[in-house]
Amino acid sequence: MSNLTRRQILLGGSAVAAASLIPAVPKTPLTPQMRMMAQAVATDISRPDYIIRLSSNENPYGPSRVALQAIDANMHRTNRYNMQGERSLAEVIARINGLTSDHLMIGSGSGEILNIAGMLAGMSGGSVVCIDPTFQALLRYAHSAGAEIIRVPVNEAMAADLDGMRRAIRPDTNLVYLVNPNNPIPNIINGKEMRDFVLEMSESRLVFVDEAYHEYVEDPNYSSMLELVANGHKNIVVARTASKIHGLAGLRIGFGYAHPDLIKDMQWRKTGDTTVLSIEAAMASYQDDEFQNFSRRKNRESRAIVEDMCERYSLRYIKSNTNFSLIETGIENQQFQSTMLKHGIATGRDFPPINKTWSRISMSKPEEMEYFVQIYARLFT
Numbered sequence: 001m002s003n004l005t006r007r008q009i010l011l012g013g014s015a016v017a018a019a020s021l022i023p024a025v026p027k028t029p030l031t032p033q034m035r036m037m038a039q040a041v042a043t044d045i046s047r048p049d050y051i052i053r054l055s056s057n058e059n060p061y062g063p064s065r066v067a068l069q070a071i072d073a074n075m076h077r078t079n080r081y082n083m084q085g086e087r088s089l090a091e092v093i094a095r096i097n098g099l100t101s102d103h104l105m106i107g108s109g110s111g112e113i114l115n116i117a118g119m120l121a122g123m124s125g126g127s128v129v130c131i132d133p134t135f136q137a138l139l140r141y142a143h144s145a146g147a148e149i150i151r152v153p154v155n156e157a158m159a160a161d162l163d164g165m166r167r168a169i170r171p172d173t174n175l176v177y178l179v180n181p182n183n184p185i186p187n188i189i190n191g192k193e194m195r196d197f198v199l200e201m202s203e204s205r206l207v208f209v210d211e212a213y214h215e216y217v218e219d220p221n222y223s224s225m226l227e228l229v230a231n232g233h234k235n236i237v238v239a240r241t242a243s244k245i246h247g248l249a250g251l252r253i254g255f256g257y258a259h260p261d262l263i264k265d266m267q268w269r270k271t272g273d274t275t276v277l278s279i280e281a282a283m284a285s286y287q288d289d290e291f292q293n294f295s296r297r298k299n300r301e302s303r304a305i306v307e308d309m310c311e312r313y314s315l316r317y318i319k320s321n322t323n324f325s326l327i328e329t330g331i332e333n334q335q336f337q338s339t340m341l342k343h344g345i346a347t348g349r350d351f352p353p354i355n356k357t358w359s360r361i362s363m364s365k366p367e368e369m370e371y372f373v374q375i376y377a378r379l380f381t
């Protein structure tokens with residue numbers, strides 16, 4: 001970060017005009033067919049003329065202003081290898097979390113950390129136990145590397161069945177994968193139950209806790225498992241990402257936290273590098289509490305709009321601690337998806353084995369969620 005000091009960037013008071021540095025977030029335009037369809041069905045609803053993405057659990061506000069400034073200020077450094085960047089970021093992130101930087105590795109998104117753990121688990125065959133449904137990246141990798149995946153269905157309330165997972169463990173199970181809050185079901189596991197389970201499971205195998213949505217959680221019953229890593233437990237990996245609340249999904253930065261011995265074991269298996277721009281953007285963003293608070297507040301507003309809609313039309317939904325909702329629309333999801341897309345709204349795909357009449361709806365800006373509700377009401381009620 002040469003032209004701007006970090007303090008200048010954080011204060012947003014640099015000599016560089018902030019407004020000119022912040023491009024409007026590019027939108028995907030509607031096709032002519034979508035325009036015609038929208039006019040035919042809902043002439044009285046004023047609509048955006050781009051596709052509203054409620055499909056990938058992103059931050060609709062994009063990267064923070066300070067992250068964009070950091071990217072701009074470091075553009076000229078992209079001719080150089082990024083020798084020290086990852087270490088400096090690791091130190092900042094470790095400090096924020098009360099750890100030393102040898103407890104931390106940085107990946108190309110948390111996806112890289114998930115893949116490495118999946119490869120470690122699958123290399124010697126054996127099995128991996130997980131909640132079903134859940135996020136697939138680690139499981140796909142472990143399966144390709146040779147592991148059998150044992151999926152333990154969620155219970156009637158769509159909550160993780162930890163006792164069922166205990167029963168599913170076999171002598172050859174070398175990894176337990178927990179996503180908390182889960183995806184596509186946006187609920188959490190009770191903090192005490194989770195802690196007891198992770199401690200018990202990690203006595204004789206690796207436990208991977210994916211906390212991609214950690215920053216959105218508001219339920220007081222939730223606990224991060226980072227504390228177990230900080231306390232020196234050896235067989236636990238916690239993953240976090242810059243892709244969600246930090247709005248840096250396209251820049252690919254994620255974090256793996258574990259005991260330093262395990263970090264060494266995972267670190268050499270990395271196959272790619274991060275970039276000057278992704279490191280500097282993350283460095284700025286993680287020190288920008290204002291943007292995180294803003295994003296959390298807007299996400300809460302958007303979630304309330306969708307939950308109100310569910311209450312109004314008596315739709316079942318799962319209380320969310322993330323930036324997406326899971327709602328039972330009563331309509332087959334593929335039909336729901338294609339109908340919504342005709343109105344310029346991209347919604348989530350199917351998530352088997354969840355019943356096909358549930359849809360995952362990622363949060364976007366409150367005004368875009370209002371539009372989603374208006375279209376839903378017009379078409380389906």
Ligand SMILES: Cc1ncc(COP(=O)(O)O)c(C=O)c1O
Pocket residue numbers: 056057108109110111112135179182183210212213240241242243249253254
């Ligand atoms: C639970 C979970 N883990 C990990 C990821 C991967 O995120 P990234 O590779 O962008 O860090 C996602 C992305 O949607 C996710 O939902």
